[in-house]
Amino acid sequence: MSMRTLRVDSHVFSDSIVIEAHGAVDVSSSESLEHRLRSALMASSGRRKLVLDLSRVTFFGTIGLQLLIWADQECRERDVTLWVVASERPVLRPIEVAGLTGRFHITATVPPVNEHAVAEQP
Template identity: 40%
Template sequence: MAHASTEDPISIQLEEPVPGTTLLRVDGEVDMLTSPSLRRAIADQLTSGRLLIDLDGVEFLGTSGLAALVEAREQALSHEVELWLICSSRQVLRPLEIAGLVELFRITDSATQILDAAK
């Protein structure tokens, strides 16, 4: 599932690396124009036991992108889905820190450890 063409500022790709775990790879800019695509992609995947959102390809994370992530957290809690953010870049971590949201999320810099434990 790719939500991007060459003109789109966002690309969202879906993988299932292990049964019960969905991985959304997000690349590009998450802003007011693209956050609805991210919201839809996340909402569609809140059926598995674990959802990993890989944000390492995100070049810009605006306030509407932060809001989409907070909404994803609330939806994951209500659906009893384990939600992880994968990010190591300043472009993503800094906005999360400034908004005081880091403590709300499970954040890791690599999916490997989570996926190895799920096997």
């Protein structure tokens, strides 16, 4: 059993969905992030942005890269922009090593969202 844990929260706004991950993204913990991403994509109709906030992620394994690639493809098919919030080595380094830096919109802070939150959680 993994000692690493992952907590995933999401916030739905009128123009975007923000998913926040806290902890380690590895094989044993990735299911919760994948579930939240799938739910957000299903709820993305009419929204322009899906923001994946990884600024509090302490470990980002290969499964995390796979989820990013998958989410990016799904967002492109839906005409939704995927933003990845990351500024620390545990997330940025795997993305760089995999040669994926240019594929994603990476920012150090959450991009502006319409502050009118919708009550639902994806």
